Amino acid sequence: DTAVSQTPKYLVTQMGNDKSIKCEQNLGHDTMYWYKQDSKKFLKIMFSYNNKELIINETVPNRFSPKSPDKAHLNLHINSLELGDSAVYFCASSQGSSGGHRIAKNIQYFGAGTRLSVL
Amino acid sequence: QKEVEQNSGPLSVPEGAIASLNCTYSDRVSQSFFWYRQYSGKSPELIMSIYSNGDKEDGRFTAQLNKASQYVSLLIRDSQPSDSATYLCAVGKDSGGYQKVTFGTGTKLQVIP
Numbered sequence: 001d002t003a004v005s006q007t008p009k010y011l012v013t014q015m016g017n018d019k020s021i022k023c024e025q026n027l028g029h030d031t032m033y034w035y036k037q038d039s040k041k042f043l044k045i046m047f048s049y050n051n052k053e054l055i056i057n058e059t060v061p062n063r064f065s066p067k068s069p070d071k072a073h074l075n076l077h078i079n080s081l082e083l084g085d086s087a088v089y090f091c092a093s094s095q096g097s098s099g100g101h102r103i104a105k106n107i108q109y110f111g112a113g114t115r116l117s118v119l
Numbered sequence: 120q121k122e123v124e125q126n127s128g129p130l131s132v133p134e135g136a137i138a139s140l141n142c143t144y145s146d147r148v149s150q151s152f153f154w155y156r157q158y159s160g161k162s163p164e165l166i167m168s169i170y171s172n173g174d175k176e177d178g179r180f181t182a183q184l185n186k187a188s189q190y191v192s193l194l195i196r197d198s199q200p201s202d203s204a205t206y207l208c209a210v211g212k213d214s215g216g217y218q219k220v221t222f223g224t225g226t227k228l229q230v231i232p
Binding site: 031109112 | 151153157161162163164165168205207209211214215217218219220221222224225
């Protein structure tokens with residue numbers, strides 16, 4: 001059973017379209033994240049949720065809207081896709097508030113990534 | 120100044136040698152430090168974590184932390200071609216009651232057979 005699973009693995013779409021990426025974790029973690037990794041391999045935090053509450057919201061265009069229906073799921077919806085949105089998007093989870101030691105709280109487990117190509 | 124800085128490489132070492140990867144961070148209140156390995160086309164995976172000054176060893180890997188110098192390093196002994204990957208340094212700190220982890224841009228390691 002995959003610990004952090006995200007779908008789809010590949011997403012090819014036209015500019016201006018709206019798309020969603022889904023993420024689920026079965027680790028019992030409280031905290032989930034979305035990262036964007038660009039062509040230069042820089043892994044940048046976009047959002048983080050702890051028990052369905054948004055706790056980190058970096059400078060991301062408001063075309064990106066995360067949704068966490070429960071603590072095991074964090075989805076990412078992107079409106080009006082642009083060429084610059086092409087990247088690999090990683091979902092991750094960590095123990096967060098449920099962890100004991102701060103190191104254990106912060107260890108992040110990543111999904112396999114979604115490669116988004118906007119044409 | 121970037122929060123977490125790494126030399127992008129590539130760092131080339133011969134098989135069997137020691138690979139030394141370095142990372143500096145800007146925020147003195149940082150509390151937890153991680154090294155992730157990312158193979159091409161794959162997701163990052165944790166290989167080491169450290170939070171107190173000194174060395175921490177796990178098999179062929181040793182993480183070193185010097186909070187006074189705001190410096191963390193990763194040594195890989197007896198490097199193998201399978202160690203060829205990008206190594207991401209990550210630093211955690213309290214942010215509004217939660218822990219926030221910032222990643223560096225990664226160092227690409229090439230182990231030459």
